[in-house]
Amino acid sequence: MTDVARSPRPRPQRSDGEQTRERLMHAALRLFAQHGFEKTSTREIAEAAGTNLAAIKYYFGDKAGLYRTVFFEMQGKPEDEIERYADPSLSLAEALLGFYTGFVEPLREGDVAQQCIKLHAREILEPTGLWQQEISEGIQPMHEALLAVLARHLGVATPDDELRRLAMCLAGLGVHLHICTDVIDVVAPALKQGAQAWDRWLDRLVMYGLAMVEAERQRRATPEPSGETPR
Structure with missing residues (x-):
């Protein structure tokens, strides 16, 4: 297990140090995303944030604690994401709107979302142990919550492989x-331009x-020909 995976959770920040803590997190996000955990020094982070090494120790304990905080805190909490779409009273369209809002809202913030994506990509290629934690504590619970939504609206008592495939596709x-x-910036830049660009993306994601x-609903309603493998 790496130092990052073993690192204790950082201590709560003082209210009068919120700006310093935020500067450290944003500086660390940019540098970790560019260079990875091993090749980024705490001195570089402190200098980029306009503070000193003692501030990193105070707020995060060490470099590993800062990395953990940036990795998990710079994105939405799984329970908050799930709350957007898991309420049984929501229609399917409302549930999908909540689900895709979790993807679209960070993109409105611009560079931060891109840096988080790069950081996650680096973690996959240069693992410290946090990606597996992200899967088990974040992605899997959100997947199971989406399965429950789909099962409810498709009238499926127990999620099967086809329902899981649908959830993955969604x-x-x-x-x-x-x-x-x-890639969009190069091949179709207009899709990200204008005040309503991300609202339109959200609308289309729900529509798709x-x-x-509905395609899965129709597939399930169509009897399989005798002797043939289910489609």
């Missing part, structure tokens, strides 16, 4: 939007998501 729309924003769910 999430893929949002994930692709995140990891391919630089509803179409995917």
Whole structure:
């Protein structure tokens, strides 16, 4: 297990140090995303944030504690994301709106979202142990919550492989939007321009998501020919 995975949670910040803590987190996010955990020094982070090494120790304990905080705190908490779409009283369209809002809202913030994406990509390629924690404590609970939404609206008692495949495809729309924003900048820059660009993306994601769910509903309603493998 790496130092990052073993690192204790940082102590709560003092209210009068919020700006210093925020500067450290943003500086660390940029540098960790560019160079990775191992090749980024605390001195570089402190200098970029306009503070000193003691501030890193006070707020985060050490470099590993700062990395953990940046990795998990610079994005939404899983429980907050799930709350957007898991309420049984929501219609399917409302649930998908809440689900995709979790993908679109960070993109409105511009560079921060891009740096978080790069940081996660680096963590996958240069693992410290946090990506597996992200999967088990973040991605998996959100996946299970989405499965419950789909099962409820499709009348499925127990989620099966086809429902899990549908959930993966629905999430893929949002994930692709995140990891391919630089591609969009090149091949279709107009899709990110204008005050309403992200509102339009959110609307379309919900529309496409509803179409995917409806396609699965129709597939389930169509009897499989005798002796054939289910589609």
